[in-house]
Amino acid sequence: MNWMTKTRPAAPGVTRAPKPGPLTAASPSANIRISNGLKEFLWQLSDTPNCRVLDLGPVWQSTVAFFVDKGYRVTTEDVLRTWTDFQTTEEERRRTCSPEDESERISQTVFGEKFLAGALQYPEHRFHGVLAWDLLDYFDAEVVPLVMERIFSILHPGGALLALFHSRSAERFHRYRVADSQSVELLASPTIAVHARVFRNREILDLFGKFRSSKTFVGRDQVREALFLK
Amino acid sequence: MWRKSADAKLSSQPSETPSMSRFGHGTTAPSSLQTQATSQPVSQTPPQSAQTAPVVPATAAQTTSRESIPSGASQIGAGLKIRGEISGKSDLNVDGEAQGKIRLAEARVTVGSTGRVQADIEAREIVINGTVEGNLKGVESVRLGSSSRVQGSVVTPRLAIDDGARLRGSVETIRTSEPRGSSAKATTETVNSDVMHPVHAHVESE
Numbered sequence: 001m002n003w004m005t006k007t008r009p010a011a012p013g014v015t016r017a018p019k020p021g022p023l024t025a026a027s028p029s030a031n032i033r034i035s036n037g038l039k040e041f042l043w044q045l046s047d048t049p050n051c052r053v054l055d056l057g058p059v060w061q062s063t064v065a066f067f068v069d070k071g072y073r074v075t076t077e078d079v080l081r082t083w084t085d086f087q088t089t090e091e092e093r094r095r096t097c098s099p100e101d102e103s104e105r106i107s108q109t110v111f112g113e114k115f116l117a118g119a120l121q122y123p124e125h126r127f128h129g130v131l132a133w134d135l136l137d138y139f140d141a142e143v144v145p146l147v148m149e150r151i152f153s154i155l156h157p158g159g160a161l162l163a164l165f166h167s168r169s170a171e172r173f174h175r176y177r178v179a180d181s182q183s184v185e186l187l188a189s190p191t192i193a194v195h196a197r198v199f200r201n202r203e204i205l206d207l208f209g210k211f212r213s214s215k216t217f218v219g220r221d222q223v224r225e226a227l228f229l230k
Numbered sequence: 231m232w233r234k235s236a237d238a239k240l241s242s243q244p245s246e247t248p249s250m251s252r253f254g255h256g257t258t259a260p261s262s263l264q265t266q267a268t269s270q271p272v273s274q275t276p277p278q279s280a281q282t283a284p285v286v287p288a289t290a291a292q293t294t295s296r297e298s299i300p301s302g303a304s305q306i307g308a309g310l311k312i313r314g315e316i317s318g319k320s321d322l323n324v325d326g327e328a329q330g331k332i333r334l335a336e337a338r339v340t341v342g343s344t345g346r347v348q349a350d351i352e353a354r355e356i357v358i359n360g361t362v363e364g365n366l367k368g369v370e371s372v373r374l375g376s377s378s379r380v381q382g383s384v385v386t387p388r389l390a391i392d393d394g395a396r397l398r399g400s401v402e403t404i405r406t407s408e409p410r411g412s413s414a415k416a417t418t419e420t421v422n423s424d425v426m427h428p429v430h431a432h433v434e435s436e
Binding site: 060061074077081082 | 374389390391392393395396397398399400401
């Protein structure tokens with residue numbers, strides 16, 4: 001399927017694009033934010049037969065039920081949790097290894113490769129959609145390209161990737177789950193990883209250079225939602 | 231059909247093999263099943279009237295998981311390690327370790343918070359509060375508790391996921407010809423982890 005040629009059905013008299021950003025006064029809950037990125041992501045997947053979606057956040061009943069109800073197959077892998085567990089294990093191992101064992105002192109890139117030997121292990125082109133949320137903000141700079149490379153390989157040609165980028169250091173650690181077809185719920189959670197970096201727009205474009213096209217939505221809370229099509 | 235090997239009758243001879251006495255009530259264990267010496271004594275599940283004085287010292291977590299188990303359930307207690315295929319009709323509670331395969335298609339399998347299972351589980355109802363590496367096939371339902379850690383795929387018509395659960399695996403759904411009534415609609419409603427959400431599912435292995 002050629003995503004670029006996909007056309008939207010016209011809806012006369014209906015404004016299609018709601019204002020981006022978190023809901024405020026009209027919001028039933030302050031931690032629900034309108035997500036044009038999600039809306040676009042779902043639209044891109046809407047005609048895909050046997051659609052497979054990979055959620056890189058924690059498993060939530062609401063997210064699973066949402067996609068299941070659409071007939072999609074959902075896979076979840078909390079990559080950030082896996083990453084922090086991996087770091088903890090490695091640090092412990094390094095602490096206990098003998099000082100003369102220089103082979104244990106590896107670069108961050110090798111560290112990242114070692115991490116990916118046990119994470120994101122899926123066949124090539126497996127998924128039509130990947131929800132990365134703000135995952136990339138929390139990885140070390142050397143590891144981000146490796147993770148991106150892996151995500152790119154498991155994404156089906158024409159598939160969509162939704163990622164969020166903070167415009168400033170995240171004040172709180174949040175997890176995300178799908179509330180409905182155009183909004184996500186932010187859940188303040190115990191911090192499991194420190195916000196590592198703020199991506200500049202140019203860096204994002206470079207990072208996703210292999211993708212065919214991209215769309216960015218900036219919310220009122222300055223969180224950038226980026227949708228990339230492979 | 232459940233195959234019952236002659237060796238499996240081990241489970242019905244509690245007096246001869248006290249360490250295996252927790253397998254009973256229709257659960258069979260294969261000849262390859264092994265138990266390993268444990269630091270804790272293992273004894274037969276006491277009768278209902280004697281349950282106020284547990285034979286095996288139980289942690290709070292164990293007590294919690296046992297409370298949800300119907301009387302008559304077979305049990306792999308904390309400290310026990312089982313390898314092989316477990317099949318039968320009895321409900322099963324795993325607070326220890328199990329490796330191999332668990333097939334109790336007409337019964338309920340509960341993995342307690344101290345339970346560690348490296349096996350595919352097939353049961354009528356599956357409740358996970360511990361750690362599982364393997365695929366889950368719940369004929370009626372699967373519940374992933376808040377302390378559950380599951381690496382594998384989930385296949386079930388009804389799935390409940392408590393906040394805090396960790397699943398690394400897939401859920402693939404299949405719509406059945408069942409009429410879409412109120413229960414089917416529940417899949418799209420706001421999450422209430424106390425409610426089993428119907429998810430007509432089958433899962434691909436990763």
